[in-house]
Amino acid sequence: MTGFAIQGWCPGALRPMQSGDGLVVRIRPRAGRLSADQARGIAQAAAQHGSGLIDLSARGNLQLRGVTEASHPALIDDLRKLDLIDPDPRTEAARNLLVTPFADAQTEEIAADFARALTRAPVLPGKFGFVLDTGPAPLMQDIAGDIRLERDDQGGLLLRSEGLPLGAPVTAENAAQQAMALAEWFLAQGGVQDGRGRMAALIARGARPEGSLAPRVAPAPAQPAPGPGLQPQGALVGFDFGQLTAKMLFTLSGLGPLRLTPWRMLLVEGLKALPDLPGLILTADNPLRRVQACTGAPGCLQARAATRPLARRLAAQVPPGQTLHVSGCAKGCAHPGPADLVLVATGTGFDLIVQGRAGDAPQRRGLGETELDLKGLI
Ligand code: SF4
Missing domain, CATH: 3.30.413.10 (Sulfite Reductase Hemoprotein, domain 1)
Incomplete structure (x- = not known):
């Protein structure tokens, strides 16, 4: 096997990662949403302080490429004015939360609860993440996430540990609190070894949550991930290799607010027709x-x-x-x-x-x- 260096932490905006073309600055939009103003601001900042190339990550984040040590402080200042920067690297790293792009109002409230709770959560391994897959149908069961909020086939909420087929029933009101309790359980069970650990590995070693966290409800059957096209919430558009230019992001920001997805596509809210722009992938058979x-x-x-x-x-x-x-x-x-x-x-x-x-x-x-x-x- 070809060797590679394992990064035990995830890069962020405040702690960028050095790459062959400069620093990679990862932005985690809150609940995977960008207002039109935020998207426009990111496009301008990416062009001014980086190479203008923007990657969409499989965790629903944006990565600005080609930033330099000299341009990084000004970039952070610009992003902070757009409310896209956490107060410190620890808070940034803790907010590892992937929210379905098809979130309804209830999911948005739960996402805000999770984000608040994560600022007070115990320190978890760098890649330990939470997934809110609570749209009309579960679509993200192929997307890694250590603690997952999903729906059962009656629309009820359940909290599921990665690696287990069943989850524990929760309510919209206590979902975030129970998720943090599950994270505490993960730590108490020795889920972290040498600073690393994932829920699926702990489950594979035989650990099982108990009491109110005990798994007993099946999630609704998974649906295939969507391709580009129209959705009730707007237009889902793709890009070659999940990479777009600052200019394209600027153009899209003129069409509406944007939602990030784990499929390296963007959802342009409110569109009733696919945008006829060069450089977009608009069909599933591309x-x-x-x-x-x-x-x-x-x-x-x-x-x-x-x-x-x-x-x-x-x-x-x-x-x-x-x-x-x-x-x-x-x-x-x-x-x-x-x-x-x-x-x-x-x-x-x-x-x-x-x-x-x-x-x-x-x-x-x-x-x-x-x-x-x-x-x-x-
Ligand atoms: S981006 Fe590609 S080359 Fe670089 S570490 Fe990942 S797999 Fe390897």
Whole structure:
């Protein structure tokens, strides 16, 4: 397996991550929402203080690329005026909360409760996250989250630990409080070892919440994640490899408030027709939706090769319903889950993994980029 450096913490705005193209500044919009003013302000700040490239993360965050040590303070000042900056890195890191983009008013209130409770929560491992998947139907069961708020098939709320099929019933009023109690339980059970730990790993070791946190209710059946298109709340639009420019964000901000999603798409609130703008992915059958590719070289310091040109070239060869993941190293940032075909850069070509993850053992090694062709592989 190709080695990679494991980051035990998640970068934020106040604690940016160094990358091959400068600092990456991650913004966590509250409850995954951006007002039109905030979106416009981010676009202007990204162009002024960074490279103008903005990544959409699989946790519903925005990442501004190409920021420098010199421009970072002014960027934070601008973002603080937009109410997008937490008071300190600890508060920022604790607010690891992913909210469904199809949230109703009740979910929005619960999200605000969670955000408040998380400022008082015990210190949890860097990647430990909360998911509010409480829209009309559960859509985010494929999205990692250690403590999950979901609905049962009667619309009731349940709190579920990742790794367990059942959850504990909760109410809108006590959901945040019970979620924090579950986090305390995770810590008390020894869920953190050497500063790291995930709920699924603790559950796999046999630990089970008890009392009011005991799992006893099944979540409603999962629905497939949505593709680009119109939704009751507005227009869901995608971008090549989940990356957009400051100019595109500025344009979209003129159409309405935005909601972040874990599918690297944005929901433009209130639209009744898809925006006819170049550079948007507006249909589910766009071949670029079948490929995933991380930043790769030169943007990522750990990358062993460029990824997106290869993914773009091969996209049309990926049959509908199948997926190709091109990864700059075995860490597999763009797609932690399995894909039908994975190509991992090693520095001496690409390793091929069939139906697996970027870190899995490859079936073939050292494939040359220029002659790489999917015919016969997929
Ligand atoms: S998977 Fe891609 S983005 Fe992630 S560390 Fe490796 S090269 Fe960088």
